[in-house]
Amino acid sequence: MKKIITALLITCLNSAVFAEVKNTKDLPGHYYLQGVREVGSELLLGKDGQFQWMMSYGAVDQYAQGTWLVDKGNVLLVSTPAAENPSFRLFTEDEMRIRKPAKAGTWVAIVGIPQVGPTPGVAVKFESKTGKTLTAISDANGDAIVDMPDSEEWMRAGLRGAKSKSDWQWFAIPAERKKDRIAAFANSDESQARPATFEKLQLKIEEKGLRISDQEAMPRGLYTKQ
The missing domain is CATH 2.40.128.640 (Lipocalin)
Structure with a gap:
C-alpha cells in the first residue's frame, strides 16, 4: 500500500513540475x-x-x-x-524648451530626460569663474537651484547621484546658458525619471x-x- 501511495505522490509531483514548465514556456x-x-x-x-x-x-x-x-x-x-550614478549630458538647444532666464541672483540646473520627465535626487555642483561652488539636489520637478551674486559668472556644473561617492561629471556651461543662468542636463537612466x-x-x-x-x-x- 505504501509503495502505491509513494508512486502516486511521485506521479503527482512530476505532473505538477511538468505543468509548471509548460506554463513557463507559454507565459x-x-x-x-x-x-x-x-x-x-x-x-x-x-x-x-x-x-x-x-x-x-x-x-x-x-x-x-x-x-x-x-x-x-x-x-x-x-x-x-535605478543606477546610482548614471551618465549625463547637456540638453541640446532644440531640447531646451525653457527660454525665460532664471531670476536674477539664482542659477538653475534642470535634470531630466527629454520627452520623458524630470529626475529628482541628483546632486549638482555649481562653480563660478572665481571658483566659488554651491551644491543643490534636484527636486521632484528636476530643478536644482542656488543663490549666486550677480557679480559671479557660471562656468561649469558637476553632476552625480545624491548618494553617490563617485567623481563629479563636469560640464562647461554654454554662453547662452550662462547669460540666462539656467541649463538643463539629461541622464542616461530612464528609470530615474520613471521610478x-x-x-x-x-x-x-x-x-x-x-x-x-x-x-x-x-x-x-x-x-x-x-
Whole structure:
C-alpha cells in the first residue's frame, strides 16, 4: 500500500513540475488588465526573462521594468533599481524648451530626460569663474537651484547621484546658458525619471491569465494575454 501511495505522490509531483514548465514556456507575451474600471495596465513578459509594466489611472502613471521568474505557481516581477550614478549630458538647444532666464541672483540646473520627465535626487555642483561652488539636489520637478551674486559668472556644473561617492561629471556651461543662468542636463537612466512602482510583485498563474497576489496593493483584475 505504501509503495502505491509513494508512486502516486511521485506521479503527482512530476505532473505538477511538468505543468509548471509548460506554463513557463507559454507565459511570455503581452498582457492587459481586465475587469477594473478606469484603470489601464499592461505587462510585457519577454522570452529573455525581462519585463515591462505600466499602469495608468486618472492623472497617475506608474512604471516598472526588470526581470521575471516563475516560483511555485507564481510569476515574480523584480524591478531593476535605478543606477546610482548614471551618465549625463547637456540638453541640446532644440531640447531646451525653457527660454525665460532664471531670476536674477539664482542659477538653475534642470535634470531630466527629454520627452520623458524630470529626475529628482541628483546632486549638482555649481562653480563660478572665481571658483566659488554651491551644491543643490534636484527636486521632484528636476530643478536644482542656488543663490549666486550677480557679480559671479557660471562656468561649469558637476553632476552625480545624491548618494553617490563617485567623481563629479563636469560640464562647461554654454554662453547662452550662462547669460540666462539656467541649463538643463539629461541622464542616461530612464528609470530615474520613471521610478519603479514596486521592488517585487507576485502574480498567481491562473488558467485564464495572471492575477496580482497582493490585492491590497494593486487592483483585483486579471491580466490576460492578447
